[in-house]
Amino acid sequence: MTDAGETTRIRYDEGCLAAHALNVFGDRWALLIVRELMLAPKRFQMIRQGLPGITATVLTQRLGQLAQSGVLTHDAALGLYALTDSGRALLPVLQAMCRWGAVHPGHDPRRFISPTALMISMTAMIGDARGHVAAAAFRTAREGFVQRLSGDGVLRPQALADPQGDFTLEGDGNSLARAVYGPVPLARLADEGMIGLAGDARAAQDFVDLFRLR
Template sequence: MKLEKVTDSTKRSYDDACGAAHGLDLVGDRWALLVVRELMFGPRRFSDLRGGLPGISANVLTQRLEGLEASGVVTKRKLPPPINAQVYELTDWGYEAKPILEILGRWAARSPGHDPSKPLSAASLLLSFGTMIDMKRVGVIAATIGFRLNGEDYIASVGLGGFAARRGDLAAADVVFTASPAMIAAVVYGGAPIDIIQVEGSAQVAEWFVGLFPLPEKAAP
């Protein structure tokens, strides 16, 4: 008797009308959703994307960008002189994937196998803050927090609206953290002392901020 071939490894589509299945057609390939993650804070050059995803090869990154562009999630453009560099950025629709990253991140953080001490990018760190913030701990306080991460500046507002960050000038920040994303994560999520990172500005705001992000309880096995 001839066995039926259940799957076709060369076929990209799940050929399923379910929206979740089509979503996986769009961003389900290995690395694809993480490319979207790295673009959440604005346009990036190819080299910037590789820097945020050190495990990806140039060939695979090219394939994923081409696939995301063909799907309408990503677009590319050339910056004018004197920069003359090609950058990739999310379309308006592509930016709508942010809640997917946040919900998936919070769900996966409950896995007994999740290790928050592993390397992470600036985009991953900042998205995690939007995901993990405990609004009860925020209370009625509002502050502007600056980050210098891997040579780039990010400014974030924290208050009743939660946590929202963007790349930008740090002049208005109440406090500025300068360190690698992994070191800041070690303080916020790992309980490391705050003095392992550089802190400029209000020490009171800094201590308040790092206590806003408790990790969720692990799921029962």
């Protein structure tokens, strides 16, 4: 779709609450922008790096629309975009879409996935993790995260510049997704240079064994 095609907003003229919600965040790219900001404020170029295919013009438009709707704020002095409470409340929507998408035919896990998208998908695709306690650190070239399990089975992600955990997995979004969701043991992926693995390797394998795409 061209930039010109993106400038025309289609709004639903209905009293339905679902239609109203789509009028706020239903434009193309809008919810994925929310996804990229879900774990931390980001600058324009960092958001764009997580959304291959979006143009600068469209990203500018969507950021403006989401700010006008109260979903995010922009600190012009720091150049940072951040979600409001309203924007962060969309996390369960993203999680539900991950679970729905995982069982819908046609998903290709080899295509690009941003590190933030992976972290959020993990919160949706974790199996029964009650009783498990772990702190899993993830490092990419530009971002760091810790995923924490405290025994209640709920995974809590946090973006950190210097993540520390029981173990550390390092790579890009796709190599880390392969480590988390794929069938190949972490030790082999590390030996083949697909990922970096440091710390408690047994705990790392036990952790990723909690996740399934389907």
